[in-house]
Amino acid sequence: EVQLVESGGGLVKSGGSLRLSCTASGFTFSGYGMTWVRQAPGKGLEWVSSSTSSSSSIYYTDSVKGRFTISRDNAKNSLHLQMNSLRAEDTAVYYCARWRGNYFHMDVWGKGTTVTVSS
Amino acid sequence: QTVVTQEPSFSVSPGGTVTLTCGLNSGSVSTSYYPSWYQQTPGQAPRTLIYNTNTRSSGVPDRFSGSILGNKAALTITGAQADDESDYYCVVYMGSGISVFGGGTKLTVL
Numbered sequence: 501e502v503q504l505v506e507s508g509g510g511l512v513k514s515g516g517s518l519r520l521s522c523t524a525s526g527f528t529f530s531g532y533g534m535t536w537v538r539q540a541p542g543k544g545l546e547w548v549s550s551s552t553s554s555s556s557s558i559y560y561t562d563s564v565k566g567r568f569t570i571s572r573d574n575a576k577n578s579l580h581l582q583m584n585s586l587r588a589e590d591t592a593v594y595y596c597a598r599w600r601g602n603y604f605h606m607d608v609w610g611k612g613t614t615v616t617v618s619s
Numbered sequence: 620q621t622v623v624t625q626e627p628s629f630s631v632s633p634g635g636t637v638t639l640t641c642g643l644n645s646g647s648v649s650t651s652y653y654p655s656w657y658q659q660t661p662g663q664a665p666r667t668l669i670y671n672t673n674t675r676s677s678g679v680p681d682r683f684s685g686s687i688l689g690n691k692a693a694l695t696i697t698g699a700q701a702d703d704e705s706d707y708y709c710v711v712y713m714g715s716g717i718s719v720f721g722g723g724t725k726l727t728v729l
Contacts, residue, residue: 550716559715603653605667606710
């Protein structure tokens with residue numbers, strides 16, 4: 501079964517850091533791009549960051565550039581999101597998703613991990 | 620700044636047909652934007668419905684279909700069922716790795 505499981509969420513103070521992880525199973529992780537999508541409480545979905553399969557290309561939405569870093573360890577089938585200088589507006593459920601670079605869409609989703617930034 | 624527009628809410632009767640749309644604040648959505656559609660029920664992860672404008676994701680029933688209508692991408696649900704009551708999001712690909720979600724449409728089936 502193709503599966504993505506996020507972890508690492510929690511409560512952190514404004515200005516703090518958190519590292520999210522996403523563990524993949526059921527498919528050849530090194531062959532796929534990956535992405536992070538977040539959803540603030542009561543709000544819509546927002547694309548955050550994507551990485552190609554080899555990390556050769558990495559992309560961020562403007563609001564997290566310079567603060568968040570996406571990375572992956574293909575040997576461990578894992579994707580990470582290092583989040584620094586966290587702000588209240590980063591409070592959200594963070595979803596990991598498999599990103600298909602042929603038609604630029606997400607086709608497999610994790611259940612999400614919750615990040616709460618307190619001011 | 621790119622803004623992807625969707626109807627905030629829509630309602631449909633059971634068995635009815637509804638078309639949700641996805642536009643751009645500047646310009647038209649075409650197949651070149653590879654529009655995709657996602658369904659989300661409260662408290663759950665999104666589910667991929669449609670990608671590349673009109674290709675159904677694996678396991679998605681054929682009553683969900685995607686298209687371009689005029690200058691917008693569209694998601695049509697034919698024969699709506701009670702469990703179609705969800706939030707629906709479109710995504711357009713802007714190039715250079717950037718994807719933009721629409722604000723979502725809350726669909727009520729009643």
